[in-house]
Every structure is written in C-alpha cells, then in structure tokens.
Amino acid sequence: xxxxxxxxxxxxxxxxxxxxxxxxxxxxxxxxxxxxxxxxxxxxxxxxxxxxxxxxxxxxxxxxxxxxxxxxxxxxxxxxxxxxxxxxxxxxxxxxxxxxxxxxxxxxxxxxxx
Amino acid sequence: xxxxxxxxxxxxxxxxxxxxxxxxxxxxxxxxxxxxxxxxxxxxxxxxxxxxxxxxxxxxxxxxxxxxxxxxxxxxxxxxxxxxxxxxxxxxxxxxxxxxxxxxxxxxxxxxxxxxxxx
Numbered sequence: 001x002x003x004x005x006x007x008x009x010x011x012x013x014x015x016x017x018x019x020x021x022x023x024x025x026x027x028x029x030x031x032x033x034x035x036x037x038x039x040x041x042x043x044x045x046x047x048x049x050x051x052x053x054x055x056x057x058x059x060x061x062x063x064x065x066x067x068x069x070x071x072x073x074x075x076x077x078x079x080x081x082x083x084x085x086x087x088x089x090x091x092x093x094x095x096x097x098x099x100x101x102x103x104x105x106x107x108x109x110x111x112x113x114x
Numbered sequence: 115x116x117x118x119x120x121x122x123x124x125x126x127x128x129x130x131x132x133x134x135x136x137x138x139x140x141x142x143x144x145x146x147x148x149x150x151x152x153x154x155x156x157x158x159x160x161x162x163x164x165x166x167x168x169x170x171x172x173x174x175x176x177x178x179x180x181x182x183x184x185x186x187x188x189x190x191x192x193x194x195x196x197x198x199x200x201x202x203x204x205x206x207x208x209x210x211x212x213x214x215x216x217x218x219x220x221x222x223x224x225x226x227x228x229x230x231x232x233x
Contacts, residue, residue, distance in 0.1 A: 033219075033220065035223075040123065041225060042118075042120075042223040042225040044223075045220055050219075088157070090159065094219050102161045103161070103221060105158065105159040107158050108158065
C-alpha cells in the first residue's frame with residue numbers, strides 16, 4: 001500500500017525559479033492538504049481540497065498555487081521561489097468524515113531556496 | 115479562533131523516567147477532535163491518537179496514556195518508562211467542526227514538543 005506519495009524528497013531552488021511538488025494518494029480520499037513545517041513552528045496549512053475540482057486557501061497560501069483535477073493528485077506549485085519558502089512540505093489525505101478520520105501524511109519534501 | 119499551545123519546547127529525560135507532554139487548546143466549537151502525532155528523527159508523521167470532545171475517558175495504549183480534560187481545555191500525553199526510541203517531536207492538533215474547520219477536516223497544530231530520552 002503506497003499511501004501518500006510525495007516527490008521530490010529534496011530540492012534546491014534558486015530565487016525566482018518555479019517548481020511543482022507532486023502529491024498522489026491511492027486510498028481514494030476526498031480530502032487532501034498541504035502543510036509546511038518550519039523549525040519550531042509546527043505545521044501550517046497552505047492549501048486544502050475537499051474533492052476533485054475544489055480547492056481553498058489555508059493559513060499561509062501566499063506564493064503557492066494548487067490544483068485538484070483528480071481525486072488522486074494534489075500538486076503544489078511555487079511560482080517565484082523565495083528564501084522564505086525554504087521549509088519541509090507535507091502532503092496529507094483523509095478518509096471518511098472530515099473531522100474524525102486520521103490524517104495520512106506523505107514523507108515530506110525538503111525544499112531549500114538560495 | 116482555534117489554537118493549540120504546547121508550552122514545552124524541549125524536554126530531556128533519562129530512560130525509564132515518566133514524562134508528560136502538555137497540550138492546551140482553544141475552540142468555540144462544542145464538537146471537536148484532538149490528535150497527537152509523533153515525528154521521529156526520520157521526519158515522517160505518525161498518528162498516535164484521536165479523541166472527540168464528547169469522550170473524556172482517559173486512554174491507555176501500552177506505555178502511552180492520554181488525559182483529556184474539557185474543564186481545563188487540555189489533552190496531555192504521558193509516556194511511562196520512557197525509552198530512547200521515544201525521542202521525537204510530538205505534535206498536538208485540533209480539528210473543529212463549525213467555527214474553525216467548517217467541515218473541511220483541517221488540523222490546527224501546536225508548535226510541537228521535542229522529547230529527548232537519554233540512555
């Protein structure tokens with residue numbers, strides 16, 4: 001069972017470059033989320049989706065975009081990378097009732113912007 | 115607003131000691147859910163427990179136990195007879211239903227507590 005798969009695991013970007021963090025889940029979960037984790041700051045929600053074709057902003061959406069064309073995939077795009085976007089990014093998905101189901105996390109993607 | 119506070123940034127104990135990780139939350143929802151996740155040095159996030167706001171019974175799972183008290187808005191986590199393998203960052207998280215998450219299942223995380231268990 002693959003669960004939630006994120007790629008790449010590590011990436012170094014130059015300021016102003018663009019990239020997409022890929023996230024796919026094989027559990028047929030409707031709810032998907034992108035979080036970023038900064039040292040000592042816990043996890044902050046960037047964007048989330050409650051189903052294919054539906055996305056919404058979380059706490060820290062600036063500088064990011066998402067799309068949800070299929071149930072399985074929820075890519076996160078950084079258009080103009082900035083040093084403030086250096087972080088570890090986690091994709092997660094959830095089944096069943098939105099507030100009761102366990103959140104399944106990917107292994108994380110460590111992004112450094114220089 | 116919804117908020118989770120883990121006031122202990124770092125805790126260091128010696129193996130076999132008991133340790134309690136504190137979690138205090140704020141929400142206006144009457145129905146909500148609380149979670150604990152473990153993040154070992156390898157970086158992944160491991161689900162430990164979910165508790166709904168109507169169930170105040172304490173829960174024990176092996177060396178782990180959780181104390182949920184609505185009166186003090188706390189959901190504390192105790193590790194009994196700690197082991198080196200318990201060394202990790204532990205996150206408490208909250209999911210509301212109306213005022214916060216609005217049926218979207220968003221989790222609000224605390225800042226995390228880094229637990230170091232020394233041999």
